Amino acid sequence: MAKNQLIGGALWENYSQKVADRMNNPRYRGEITEEEAQKRNAKLVVADWGAESCGDAVRLYWLVDPETNRILDARFKSFGCGTAIASSDMMAELCIGKTVDEAVKITNLDVEHALRDNPDTPAVPAQKMHCSVMAYDVIKQAAAIYKGVDRESLEEEEIVCECARVSLRTIKEVIRLNDLKTVEEITHYTKAGAFCKSCIRPGGHEKRKYYLVDILQEVRKEMDKEKRMAEETRFSEMTVVQKHKVLEKIMDEEIRPMLAADGGSLEIVDIQTTDNGKTLVYIRYLGACNGCASAMTGTLYAIQGYLNRKLDENIVVYPI
Amino acid sequence: MRIYLDNNATTIVDPRVKEAMDVYFCQQYGNPNSLHDFGREVREALRVALDRLYRGIGARDEDDVIVTSGATESNNTVLKSVYWQFIARTEKKRILTTPVEHPSVSEVCRFLETQGAEIVELPLNQDGIVDVETLKRFLDPEKTALVSVMWANNETGLVFPIKELSDYAHSVGVLFHTDATQAIGKISVDVSSLSLDYLSFSAHKFHGPKGVGGLYIRAGAPFVPLFHGGEHMGGKRSGTINVPGMVGMGLAMELACDALQYEVTEVRRLRDKLEDAILSLPDTLVIGKRDLRVPNTLLASFRGVEGEALIWDLNRAGIAVSTGSACASESLEPNPAMVAIGVNKELAHTAVRFSLSRFTTEEEIDRTIEVLHESVKRLRSLSSTYVSKKS
Numbered sequence: 001m002a003k004n005q006l007i008g009g010a011l012w013e014n015y016s017q018k019v020a021d022r023m024n025n026p027r028y029r030g031e032i033t034e035e036e037a038q039k040r041n042a043k044l045v046v047a048d049w050g051a052e053s054c055g056d057a058v059r060l061y062w063l064v065d066p067e068t069n070r071i072l073d074a075r076f077k078s079f080g081c082g083t084a085i086a087s088s089d090m091m092a093e094l095c096i097g098k099t100v101d102e103a104v105k106i107t108n109l110d111v112e113h114a115l116r117d118n119p120d121t122p123a124v125p126a127q128k129m130h131c132s133v134m135a136y137d138v139i140k141q142a143a144a145i146y147k148g149v150d151r152e153s154l155e156e157e158e159i160v161c162e163c164a165r166v167s168l169r170t171i172k173e174v175i176r177l178n179d180l181k182t183v184e185e186i187t188h189y190t191k192a193g194a195f196c197k198s199c200i201r202p203g204g205h206e207k208r209k210y211y212l213v214d215i216l217q218e219v220r221k222e223m224d225k226e227k228r229m230a231e232e233t234r235f236s237e238m239t240v241v242q243k244h245k246v247l248e249k250i251m252d253e254e255i256r257p258m259l260a261a262d263g264g265s266l267e268i269v270d271i272q273t274t275d276n277g278k279t280l281v282y283i284r285y286l287g288a289c290n291g292c293a294s295a296m297t298g299t300l301y302a303i304q305g306y307l308n309r310k311l312d313e314n315i316v317v318y319p320i
Numbered sequence: 321m322r323i324y325l326d327n328n329a330t331t332i333v334d335p336r337v338k339e340a341m342d343v344y345f346c347q348q349y350g351n352p353n354s355l356h357d358f359g360r361e362v363r364e365a366l367r368v369a370l371d372r373l374y375r376g377i378g379a380r381d382e383d384d385v386i387v388t389s390g391a392t393e394s395n396n397t398v399l400k401s402v403y404w405q406f407i408a409r410t411e412k413k414r415i416l417t418t419p420v421e422h423p424s425v426s427e428v429c430r431f432l433e434t435q436g437a438e439i440v441e442l443p444l445n446q447d448g449i450v451d452v453e454t455l456k457r458f459l460d461p462e463k464t465a466l467v468s469v470m471w472a473n474n475e476t477g478l479v480f481p482i483k484e485l486s487d488y489a490h491s492v493g494v495l496f497h498t499d500a501t502q503a504i505g506k507i508s509v510d511v512s513s514l515s516l517d518y519l520s521f522s523a524h525k526f527h528g529p530k531g532v533g534g535l536y537i538r539a540g541a542p543f544v545p546l547f548h549g550g551e552h553m554g555g556k557r558s559g560t561i562n563v564p565g566m567v568g569m570g571l572a573m574e575l576a577c578d579a580l581q582y583e584v585t586e587v588r589r590l591r592d593k594l595e596d597a598i599l600s601l602p603d604t605l606v607i608g609k610r611d612l613r614v615p616n617t618l619l620a621s622f623r624g625v626e627g628e629a630l631i632w633d634l635n636r637a638g639i640a641v642s643t644g645s646a647c648a649s650e651s652l653e654p655n656p657a658m659v660a661i662g663v664n665k666e667l668a669h670t671a672v673r674f675s676l677s678r679f680t681t682e683e684e685i686d687r688t689i690e691v692l693h694e695s696v697k698r699l700r701s702l703s704s705t706y707v708s709k710k711s
Contacts, residue, residue, distance in 0.1 A: 012632075058704055079703045
């Protein structure tokens with residue numbers, strides 16, 4: 001990859017011949033009039049998507065047979081670069097002959113695949129992938145208009161990366177299953193963020209609802225929390241050394257400061273595990289605790305109670 | 321016929337320049353640092369080249385004009401020198417610059433920001449440039465290490481008032497740098513009448529070879545080299561001298577200065593002819609007033625036509641132009657100069673740059689006008705937004 005990236009600017013060289021041909025001579029450009037629709041006893045649908053200020057805008061015309069819901073003809077007009085025009089043209093072609101419900105299932109990936117000269121070579125370079133997303137969006141829009149429903153109701157999943165059509169659910173799953181720690185890894189596993197890069201972090205090509213950096217951070221936080229909880233509940237299964245570490249930590253953080261307030265302290269002398277699943281913790285009081293009456297009663301119960309709540313209810317503390 | 325109208329990206333090497341360079345590849349290939357005759361015979365050619373460079377920009381003998389690999393290196397050198405001299409070790413942490421600098425200034429600033437520099441972008445006025453009143457408002461001499469303002473903008477061709485800006489910066493004791501990459505060979509650049517400390521340029525923008533450029537450093541201006549490791553360029557830029565490049569750049573500079581009159585009359589006439597033809601089409605505009613621009617550049621907007629689609633069509637007809645805001649770029653923000661001038665945001669993706677040179681012919685411009693009319697017609701006929709504007 002590195003060698004291929006050292007000389008930049010090869011954008012157009014990575015367009016397939018089909019993309020170039022359809023840019024030069026789009027087959028379905030134009031419009032369909034209301035008169036034409038009436039002549040063919042069909043319903044005319046005109047859907048717009050995008051805006052000039054975003055760099056891409058497309059208008060899709062459908063002629064739909066109201067009896068069969070089949071798309072009889074399609075045309076498009078577009079404000080956009082070569083790949084946007086070529087994708088719109090292919091999108092219109094893919095719509096023709098399908099029912100509206102079938103057409104809604106066409107994705108930008110289908111459009112891009114149809115534009116390939118060779119099944120293994122992408123039709124457009126990565127950064128141009130988002131041009132075909134427009135084609136996908138405008139179909140949804142046309143279908144929503146035809147059916148008289150809200151556009152969102154046609155979306156089955158929350159999509160994070162439009163270019164590669166990767167859902168929020170997939171991304172979260174992949175992070176968890178593979179213990180992913182970086183956005184690069186997410187891209188490697190799912191292709192999300194590999195194309196126009198808008199979904200990686202704010203400030204890219206276009207504004208997004210979700211960003212990979214945020215999703216990663218959120219899932220990692222959840223995972224850390226779960227891991228911590230898992231560690232705590234598994235105290236009984238720890239080795240003596242692990243138990244010692246956990247106990248020392250809790251003594252340092254919670255118990256010794258308490259005792260220090262009265263000028264005392266304690267040390268862990270021994271830890272034993274019994275056959276019936278109990279953990280015996282032998283401690284020795286130091287400083288002011290040593291000889292204090294409460295050290296054998298209230299203070300002892302407090303320490304044991306704390307450890308029972310925090311770590312394991314089968315911990316028993318013995319002062320020696 | 322192939323027509324090259326992308327001269328702000330790079331230019332054809334003047335055949336005379338190529339011829340002058342040729343001897344330094346296989347005949348006089350010595351290292352100018354060598355004591356023997358192979359080295360000596362090369363040094364004479366370098367002295368001539370240096371004379372041409374000094375004369376070309378009006379530098380005095382006590383100043384330095386060092387040869388670099390291009391304006392990117394020159395710009396990096398100045399900004400990083402200022403970083404080491406001031407930002408890293410004094411209270412002067414600020415660099416004042418503009419929102420339309422070439423990435424070899426703006427991206428360096430962004431990097432220096434991570435190292436503790438404070439970068440302030442001076443706002444553009446309604447003409448798309450920075451005026452001296454703005455500089456006065458923003459410049460705090462106590463906190464500012466450098467003002468860096470390009471001489472002419474690569475996309476719009478707009479010329480900044482470098483004399484007024486640098487005079488003011490100097491009057492309050494602040495260093496001034498200008499990236500003159502797009503100015504040399506297009507308008508008169510004479511540092512002797514200016515208060516500049518540093519000036520960058522690149523040979524391939526004025527019919528010289530690629531990979532060679534220059535940096536003017538006023539005598540006494542603080543300087544830390546970017547490259548260490550030899551005594552080349554008086555220790556200010558180490559690395560064996562690019563002899564053919566330097567010879568070529570010297571001659572290219574002289575030829576460009578000699579052709580300045582032609583540039584401001586003939587190149588400008590052809591540019592204006594193309595501009596008039598573009599403006600004769602409905603719903604078109606050109607960014608920036610003609611008199612405020614270098615004579616060779618025009619950035620035009622064709623409503624309803626996406627820029628990359630237009631350059632695709634022109635390229636099919638053998639005409640090379642460019643777009644600044646390719647829709648594949650990371651950001652969709654329009655050119656700040658267009659925003660400052662008050663161009664509608666919707667036109668951001670319709671801008672296409674035509675940049676001529678002294679090698680551009682009238683026939684080429686006529687052909688371009690013809691093809692342009694056809695392409696704009698075709699793309700508007702399939703544009704979803706252009707039709708909607710009319711209805």
